Amino acid sequence: MFEITVEGSFSSAHQLREYRGSCENLHGHNWRIEVSLGSNKLDSLGMVLDFRSLKGEVEAIVDRLDHKFLNEVPPFDVINPTAENISKYMYEQISGGIDTPGVKVLKVKVWESEKAAATYYE
Numbered sequence: 227m228f229e230i231t232v233e234g235s236f237s238s239a240h241q242l243r244e245y246r247g248s249c250e251n252l253h254g255h256n257w258r259i260e261v262s263l264g265s266n267k268l269d270s271l272g273m274v275l276d277f278r279s280l281k282g283e284v285e286a287i288v289d290r291l292d293h294k295f296l297n298e299v300p301p302f303d304v305i306n307p308t309a310e311n312i313s314k315y316m317y318e319q320i321s322g323g324i325d326t327p328g329v330k331v332l333k334v335k336v337w338e339s340e341k342a343a344a345t346y347y348e
């Protein structure tokens with residue numbers, strides 16, 4: 227199995243609903259994300275997927291969240307914009323954009339701070 231990883235980042239505000247603590251108040255994070263793809267075989271160039279293609283996918287999704295108030299961006303207008311929910315959202319969005327046979331999103335890790343991250347994988 228081969229695995230490739232790209233990083234992305236965005237800045238946004240959020241507010242955790244029904245959370246008893248300071249994260250219930252409006253505040254922001256510089257989120258950092260790591261997206262990993264896997265494949266059992268390589269293409270004719272010797273790649274899982276061109277890093278540029280994957281970066282393009284990641285940036286398209288990051289653009290929807292960058293400099294936004296996440297609680298107003300679907301699906302976070304309904305579900306809490308936690309690092310966990312953001313990682314699952316990104317996993318699903320990026321999976322939908324990868325149509326190379328045999329290539330699969332393995333995991334998405336979302337860092338909310340330098341020391342705290344959530345990962346989603348299936």
Ligand SMILES: [Zn+2]
Pocket residue numbers: 240249253254255338
């Ligand atoms: Zn927060």
